Structure formats: structure tokens, C-alpha cells
Amino acid sequence: MAAAALLLKSDIPLGAAALTLLHRAPLRPFYPSAEAAYADGFTDFGPDDICPLSGFVYRLAAFRLEARELVLRMLGIGGRAPDPRFRLHRLGGDDAAAGAILDAADIVIGALGYRPHALPLFGVDGEVIALAAHAPGRPRLVDQQCRVIDAAGQPLPGAYGIGLAAGFVPEGRLGGERSFKGKANGLWLWQNDVGQCIVEQLLDREVAQPARKAA
Structure with a gap:
């Protein structure tokens, strides 16, 4: 989402639906409180989505900063108009449409998360410890x-x-x-x-x- 926001701000002449975001989970915007979310017209959350200490909505799962603003636009929250150059596609099952999108793409940006990069640890016997x-x-x-x-x-x-x-x-x-x-x-x-x-x-x-x- 951050990469998409950067591309949309660039001088690249992007046409309609030039960018597509393939995502697995629902897109969650951050809100400082449930009251702020309701006031903005966002209601897609429940008690388990609110941090009991801070009162933040989607404290850990949410997008923030420019990525958040783009999410709000694409979800049409609070009357916001989606960017016509950008489209969302939620992945699911045997997704032939997602395959077609990737096949037709000029550039694919992989944002698949992180794996831990663990330094090797050795036991007293000199053998590597399996982690x-x-x-x-x-x-x-x-x-x-x-x-x-x-x-x-x-x-x-x-x-x-x-x-x-x-x-x-x-x-x-x-x-x-x-x-x-x-x-x-x-x-x-x-x-x-x-x-x-x-x-x-x-x-x-x-x-x-x-x-x-x-x-």
C-alpha cells in the first residue's frame, strides 16, 4: 500500500486501473478511538478490534500515514472518492482473476511480509542449534x-x-x-x-x- 501511494504521487502518467493491489486480508485503517471511527463513517470493527489500554481501533493491524489515507479513499469511507488509477483485488481460493492480473502486469512488487533472519547459534559442542x-x-x-x-x-x-x-x-x-x-x-x-x-x-x-x- 505504501508503494502504491508513492507511485500515485509520482509523475508517471498512470491511466485508469493502472495499479492493482492483491491482498489477502481486509484492509484496516487506524483510528485513535471508536468515536473517531464512527464520526468518520467507519464501522467495520468490533470490541476485539479495540486495544483495551489505548482505545485505538486496529492498533496493530491497521495502516497509518499515507497508506491509511489511501485505504480510506479506496474503501470510500466518509464519502471519499476512490482513485480511478488504483483498484483492489482480494485474493481467495483458486483465483484465476489474480493470475490474469499478474500475467498482464508490467511490474510486480512483492510485499509478502518478513521471515526472521536468525544468526547461527552454537552449543558447547560446537554444533549449530536448530531454531x-x-x-x-x-x-x-x-x-x-x-x-x-x-x-x-x-x-x-x-x-x-x-x-x-x-x-x-x-x-x-x-x-x-x-x-x-x-x-x-x-x-x-x-x-x-x-x-x-x-x-x-x-x-x-x-x-x-x-x-x-x-x-
Whole structure:
């Protein structure tokens, strides 16, 4: 969506339906509150789509900034007129139409998400430790405490991960909507609540180690 917004702002002479976005999930715009969403004419959300801490609608799943504005236009929210140069196509099942769109395209921009890029970890025997991140599909690098997990899903002592596709999903005191099923990526999260989660565990380890030595 961000790439589409950039192309639409460019000097490229795009004709009608020149750009097509193929998407799997519904497109969700961010709103600071349910009241703001209703006031704008957006009603496609429920209680599970609202962050219980901030009150934000689609806090984690939503588009923001220019991509959000384009989503609002294409969905016709609040009387906005869709851009005639742009069209949406939601993927589903054996989608022959999507195949035809790709076959006719001059340029295809792949925006298929991220996989974790895990640095190799070695055991005391020098052997590489198989990590969950090495599995096919959409694996996780870390658990809900940001601890790097092995192929069996067990955390590795003292190894933590953060960043794109790490797999951490905010919950509980970190907020976020209950309906969110993806992976949370954002500098604010990493530099604040998620980073704090790791710092607290490191400090707990520092406190616990002298106690074990004394025992």
C-alpha cells in the first residue's frame, strides 16, 4: 500500500486501473478511538478490534500515514472518492482473476511480509542449534518473552531477539487488539515496551546470579 501511494504521487502518467493491489486480508485503517471511527463513517470493527489500554481501533493491524489515507479513499469511507488509477483485488481460493492480473502486469512488487533472519547459534559442542526460525512458512524467532526458541519451541537461556519478524505479539500490559493474528513490527514497540521486557529479564538474571553463587 505504501508503494502504491508513492507511485500515485509520482509523475508517471498512470491511466485508469493502472495499479492493482492483491491482498489477502481486509484492509484496516487506524483510528485513535471508536468515536473517531464512527464520526468518520467507519464501522467495520468490533470490541476485539479495540486495544483495551489505548482505545485505538486496529492498533496493530491497521495502516497509518499515507497508506491509511489511501485505504480510506479506496474503501470510500466518509464519502471519499476512490482513485480511478488504483483498484483492489482480494485474493481467495483458486483465483484465476489474480493470475490474469499478474500475467498482464508490467511490474510486480512483492510485499509478502518478513521471515526472521536468525544468526547461527552454537552449543558447547560446537554444533549449530536448530531454531524455530529455520522452519518453513511463517516461523517465530522468539516466544512471548522475546526469548529465542529452538526447533522444539524451548527458550535458549540468555538469548533474546527483537526486530522485524521476530514474532513477538503484544498482549496483556502491552496492549493491542485481541483480534490481531500477525507479528508486531514497530520501532516504538521495540524501543519501549518490548525492549523493556528484555531489559527486565536481563536485570533479573544479574540479580539472581550472585544469589546462586552465594548459595
